[in-house]
Amino acid sequence: MAKTNSGRFFEDYTVGETLHHAVPRTVKMGERALYHMLYPARHALYSSDQFAQSSGLPFSPLDDLIAFHIVFGKTVPDVSLNAVANLGYAQGRWLAPVWPGDTLRSQSEVIGLKQNSNGKTGVVYVRTTGLNQHDEPVLEYVRWVMVRKRDVDAPAPETVVPDLPKALSADQLVIPKGLDFTNYDFTLAGEAHRLSDYEIGEQIDHVDGVTVEEAEHMMATRLWQNTAKVHFDTAARPDGTRLIYGGHVISMARALSFNGLANAQMIVGLNGGAHANPCLAGDTIRAWSEVIDKAETDAPGVGAIRLRLVATKGGDPFALRGEDGKYLPDVLLDLDYWALMPL
């Protein structure tokens, strides 16, 4: 009896089945400290208990992207071990803060399947939910990946492609219970700009860059118990390079965006995202943002800002696609998210 997990292939998925991902994880302040070591993260709500308390929370929760990475990492052995490409995200919502001491686990429902015309691969759509120790959902998102078939002669499943709206509307966002920005201290937070200071269409160059190292991205990826071979093993790819986990680029870009978006405190919605080009050690990650939308919320003093966050490894800020409509070769990430910001 084979003991090791060789991962699922395209024909192993059935629409409607639920995958219960392994290895729950208790997270505490150690993970927070590591996040601050791995990324230049400075958003005040995730840095200071007192700042969180003055914003109506009992204390500072763990960063929204820590929750994302842990929930995501657990899905890798069941969803993306034989993936050719991570194609997209949609309908991501943070549903409750993750507190130090919480234990997270993940499960995914298969919501779509579409074999590719070459007959060798197919697209698998899953809706992944992260749950805490009270079985309360803390995060959900849809992801679709291209997965190899084990047997090219296996019959194609019925095609089911879920209807995925391009973005969440602001009223779909879940605001953490008690959040209140009416006493917001802009000096402690680091910048004076409130939601009304941002214009739809405004673009912000976040200026700073970080040159990334092999040791850093491997440690970050391991921290989320993400086991995909291409991140760790120089024998896994033909050219001997280790591909940097796309989530490492997301966290780096989000942290760099503090410079200009210090008050976009909490990510609460993930509308979509593309890992446009591979990132490798030695690349210098830079970031720019564009304001896509703004909205009020029911929470006192709390607004929502919809942002495009683009990570690059060079090139002109604000350049995104070439004349052919394809991402420029220096673009690493094109992310569309909602964050909460004082009105």
Next chain:
Amino acid sequence: MAKTNSGRFFEDYTVGETLHHAVPRTVKMGERALYHMLYPARHALYSSDQFAQSSGLPFSPLDDLIAFHIVFGKTVPDVSLNAVANLGYAQGRWLAPVWPGDTLRSQSEVIGLKQNSNGKTGVVYVRTTGLNQHDEPVLEYVRWVMVRKRDVDAPAPETVVPDLPKALSADQLVIPKGLDFTNYDFTLAGEAHRLSDYEIGEQIDHVDGVTVEEAEHMMATRLWQNTAKVHFDTAARPDGTRLIYGGHVISMARALSFNGLANAQMIVGLNGGAHANPCLAGDTIRAWSEVIDKAETDAPGVGAIRLRLVATKGGDPFALRGEDGKYLPDVLLDLDYWALMPL
């Protein structure tokens, strides 16, 4: 008066003396988080408080190898600063879990001495015990190292070689108080295989590999307050390479063995081990295991599995020694241990 520690030489040891190693260390969840960042560790009992509670423990203890590395690290300034080689381990037993908040210290009794025929070095045998803040032993093991003489003309001590059985018998293993695997959740743990699914003699290729970096092994080794120069200082070895701490290879291989041995939850016995060849940054560590023995225990649902764990930097899985009986050059580690697994 010289203020710095130049380490002990062979003639500085006396059979029967006890070395009280310096610098006690309080460990908490931060060390756990770091362990998860440094190694692809996923065993559920050390990852989730809830999983540990469903196994009869009050919450999740710190990984068995964290305890080993911390206890070991403290012995370096007194035992292996002038060591030529770390020759072996025997009779290692984990005696009590290490809980977040515990403070660990180490002491070693010199149990054997044997001068080598060249008159320049000798073998020192110590039994090291790790103790917590209640002076309860949490770990004990025998280690023997080859140590330089300060003065080659110093007289040879009487030869004392301790009688070290090749392995612990299963009834010598100490099971953590309360441990109960009768409600074990194999889905959350990550694999379906219980003790009865493993055959004595069965070999498992753990498939995955991790290419290691200088920054990682130095951070890991420092974390255990291990101060041996060869790990940190490019001037310490003639070829300018930094030798990777053997314990780093142990932890990496053990973590990789999750893939195929996810239910070998807790290491409770160390029968023996050899660091077969040096490991250097840039090497890709892989691992395979062989089932040596199986046993029941007195704890409900809890069995014990004796495993050979071999780490390599390449070569064929399951290859160990050449025709000359020596370890093959790609073999890094040959470890013999007992772990607890659901029956």
Next chain:
Amino acid sequence: MAKTNSGRFFEDYTVGETLHHAVPRTVKMGERALYHMLYPARHALYSSDQFAQSSGLPFSPLDDLIAFHIVFGKTVPDVSLNAVANLGYAQGRWLAPVWPGDTLRSQSEVIGLKQNSNGKTGVVYVRTTGLNQHDEPVLEYVRWVMVRKRDVDAPAPETVVPDLPKALSADQLVIPKGLDFTNYDFTLAGEAHRLSDYEIGEQIDHVDGVTVEEAEHMMATRLWQNTAKVHFDTAARPDGTRLIYGGHVISMARALSFNGLANAQMIVGLNGGAHANPCLAGDTIRAWSEVIDKAETDAPGVGAIRLRLVATKGGDPFALRGEDGKYLPDVLLDLDYWALMPL
């Protein structure tokens, strides 16, 4: 409206103004664990709750240099983003221990300004104070930096140069409340030498060296939320190297000084310091110390030792300056501090 922070230039400072630095930070044991991973830190009071308790403290505080780095890091966006050079430190005092769970913030008073004769730069003197969540000061120090002018034609401010004594006297040092070394355990601490064993003028070569890596210094610097571009971005300096944060060298040298100064437990005063030459990845940091002064304190069994700590990347130990009076090219750091040691 520009959203990003381009930093302050020389003409933006006014003597007497107070800068309230952004992003308070709650620190816990995770930061301690990271400090032990990044540096070979072994001082017992900062390693063991029990050792701290036997020294009269409720438990082990966070390392003195963790407090320094966090307080310092917060000042970078307001003080040194456009700095040409960090010129010196003076009058640094640790005023209260930092406990796990404390939240730190920083503020700086501008206490001096002096435009340079070239008209392009000027020297800014600030007194920085770190405060905890009770608004109690935990640390204060004076730092002066050379800052670029935005507009070379901006008028020079009135020259104000603060009077900065070359060193704190022993009676200016603040001893943590309750500290008592009368039951000090020299074996657990790692060395037998008490204050009376050290002679003024005595020099100690700390023997060990650590070759530093890019990943390590970037992680350390990020951990303190220090955002200076030169540490992270290979495009920030003409030669493509990343300059290692001077504080990384301070912590590395201080940790190496354990070997010979294991009982210099707590830093309580910073008399002065110079970052003599840049440190780059690949350098091997070594350290030596010289005893400058000794004093008694009011606390039972507690003495104070004033030390010069020199970090080098090679060269002869105890060599500091050339015949021209300038620091030798291998000298990285020349630090003058007070530490507490058992009498």
